[in-house]
Every structure is written in structure tokens, then in C-alpha cells.
Amino acid sequence: MTKLQVAVDLLTTADALALTNKVAPYVDIIELGTPLIKSAGLSAISAIKAAHPDKEVFADLKTADAGFLEADLAFSAGADLVTVLGAAGDATIKGAVEAGQKHGKKVVADLIGVENRVERAREIAKLGVAFVEIHAGLDEQAQPGYSIQTLLDDGKIAGVPFSVAGGVKVDTIKAVRDAGADVAVAGGAIYSAADPAAAAKALKDALTK
Numbered sequence: 001m002t003k004l005q006v007a008v009d010l011l012t013t014a015d016a017l018a019l020t021n022k023v024a025p026y027v028d029i030i031e032l033g034t035p036l037i038k039s040a041g042l043s044a045i046s047a048i049k050a051a052h053p054d055k056e057v058f059a060d061l062k063t064a065d066a067g068f069l070e071a072d073l074a075f076s077a078g079a080d081l082v083t084v085l086g087a088a089g090d091a092t093i094k095g096a097v098e099a100g101q102k103h104g105k106k107v108v109a110d111l112i113g114v115e116n117r118v119e120r121a122r123e124i125a126k127l128g129v130a131f132v133e134i135h136a137g138l139d140e141q142a143q144p145g146y147s148i149q150t151l152l153d154d155g156k157i158a159g160v161p162f163s164v165a166g167g168v169k170v171d172t173i174k175a176v177r178d179a180g181a182d183v184a185v186a187g188g189a190i191y192s193a194a195d196p197a198a199a200a201k202a203l204k205d206a207l208t209k
């Protein structure tokens with residue numbers, strides 16, 4: 001079953017809690033987006049975990065260096081999953097994985113900006129991460145001609161556990177599931193919707209029906 005992850009790309013803990021209180025019934029994983037953690041700090045992770053102890057809390061650190069140290073900070077704050085950049089060195093990824101082992105939690109490698117996603121996904125899968133995130137970031141999505149299909153193709157070909165992030169919407173989420181993704185990540189499709197709860201429910205329904 002493909003899990004639904006909401007990416008909370010807001011800037012304050014109060015706004016994040018207001019959103020997650022609406023959408024939590026429909027999602028499996030709550031992601032604190034990189035801008036939220038940079039803006040509100042690690043305390044945002046603790047606040048979201050305290051409000052939603054039954055959900056997996058995902059801290060999108062996008063760590064580029066000091067893998068053990070940064071992941072350890074986020075796990076200590078209450079995160080269940082943290083991200084490290086797939087573009088980072090193997091030592092950084094291994095450091096984050098060691099922090100995950102210390103806490104009994106998981107590390108995800110975000111392939112944002114990686115040119116050969118398939119090759120790097122296969123390399124990283126051997127380093128002990130839970131899965132790789134096949135990801136086109138907000139800037140890449142804004143480029144003319146962007147299509148999520150390239151992410152799905154790479155995920156299928158890589159043959160390792162993966163999530164997909166990159167503008168997943170209600171009309172594309174079934175394709176994410178059918179590509180074999182373990183997790184479908186939706187940010188703007190939920191937090192920018194007029195009715196975020198209805199949007200999250202529609203995404204969950206599309207995944208499960």
C-alpha cells in the first residue's frame with residue numbers, strides 16, 4: 001500500500017499545526033518542509049510529534065554534510081524519518097544512517113538535483129537508507145515542460161524502495177502508486193488547496209480506491 005505524505009511547506013509552527021490538525025486523518029506521514037525547519041527550528045518537529053504521536057513525522061533536513069550530527073538532532077527532537085541529500089558524499093549518508101540506528105529511526109535520501117537518479121538510487125540503497133526520494137523540487141517543477149512522468153520512470157527502473165515528490169496531484173497520484181512508489185508526497189496540492197482536508201481526502205481516496 002502506497003503511503004500518503006503531506007509536505008508542510010509553511011513557515012510557522014502555528015500554521016503547520018493548523019494544517020496538520022485538518023489533514024492528519026487522511027495522511028500516513030507528516031513532513032516538516034525544509035523552509036519550515038529553517039524558519040521555526042527543531043522545536044517545530046517536537047510540536048508536530050506531540051500533536052500527532054500516531055503519525056510518522058518526517059523532517060526534511062536535506063542534509064549536505066555532518067550527516068550524523070544533523071540527523072541526530074532531528075531524531076532527538078522527535079522525528080521518525082529524516083532526509084539527507086543523495087548528492088551528498090557517501091560518508092554523510094552513512095553518518096545519517098548511523099544516527100538512525102542509534103534512535104531506531106529511518107533515513108531517506110533525497111535525489112533532488114541528482115543528474116543520474118537511477119544510478120545514484122542504486123548506490124544509495126546499499127548504504128542503509130529506508131528508501132530514496134525521487135524528487136523534482138519546486139524550482140525544477142517551475143521549468144517549462146516539467147512532467148512528473150520522468151520521476152515515475154526512474155523509480156520503476158531503479159528497482160529500489162522509493163517515494164515520489166514533485167507536484168503530485170489528485171490526477172497523478174494513481175500513476176505514482178502504479179509506478180510502485182512506497183510513498184506519494186503531496187505539498188502544494190494540499191496546503192494551497194481552498195479546503196486542505198478535502199484535498200488530502202481526495203488524494204488518499206485516489207490511492208486506495
Ligand SMILES: O=C(CO)[C@H](O)[C@H](O)COP(=O)(O)O
Pocket residue numbers: 007008009033034060136137138141165166167168185186187188189
Ligand atoms: O521538498 C520539497 C521541495 O524541495 C517539497 O516539500 C516537495 O517537492 C513536495 O511538495 P510539492 O508537492 O509542492 O512538490
